[in-house]
Amino acid sequence: MKRVFILGGTAEARELAARLHPEHVVVSSLAGRVTSPRLPVGAVVIGGFGGSLGLARWLWEHPVDVVVDATHPFAAKMSEAAAEAAGMTGIPLLGLRRPGWTQEPGDDWRWVSSLEEAARSLPGRRVFLTTGRRSLPVFDGVPGVWFLARSVDPPDDPVSMEVVLSRGPYTLDGELALMREHRIDTLVTKDSGGELTRAKLLAARELGVPVVMVRRPPVPPEVPYVETVAEAADWVRATE
């Protein structure tokens, strides 16, 4: 039996907890960003640690054999802190990152390296924003552009955008209806990957709508990464 600490907030993190529990003792950590998060099985701690030192202290003070960073591909600060804390404590760390999306025939994707670059390079004037509520200030006020923003929780501060609150998974029919209703001519998304939110990309292809795709931030080079929950579970079982 291993004591496994999962940095979570993703479907893969919940699946990994479910796969390891109750064979292993699983504790999952959530940032506490959404008001009613989907909770994994096992114990859960909510709220940050205060950077890499705070996380290292937490790992020293709690019985943990291995850590899996299964945070979202865009949670770069947390992944960096996990790498540093693993270095400080010597506790084995694995990264679990689902693969990014791949462009297919008929897709019109324009890759950018940041949200700011996305806001500067919008090809249309009726934009569907799916980059999360904390990204909205970057786009709010871009002249001549109307935005439909979708997020799980309402924006922290008022924005001059139409906001639709919902949480995936989404269907192709639903995405087509939403994009048609609002006469969307541009979709902005992070390259989050995964099936739960992929339907918007299929809808964009079907409607001939260009997609501004934000590239993933780099992962810490010293950390080994796998792409599937099964591989992560195998690593936990095999790690001494």
Ligand code: NAP
């Ligand atoms: P981030 O920018 O890398 O992290 C910011 C801070 O939030 C971290 O420094 C840490 O605070 C705290 N934090 C992040 N993930 C945490 C976790 N799993 N447990 C405890 N504290 C955590 O990350 P983010 O983009 O804000 O994402 C926060 C959470 O939302 C993650 O769990 C991620 O998996 C999930 N999520 C993110 C996105 C996205 O697009 N970024 C999308 C879906 C879900 P301290 O420094 O105080 O430790």
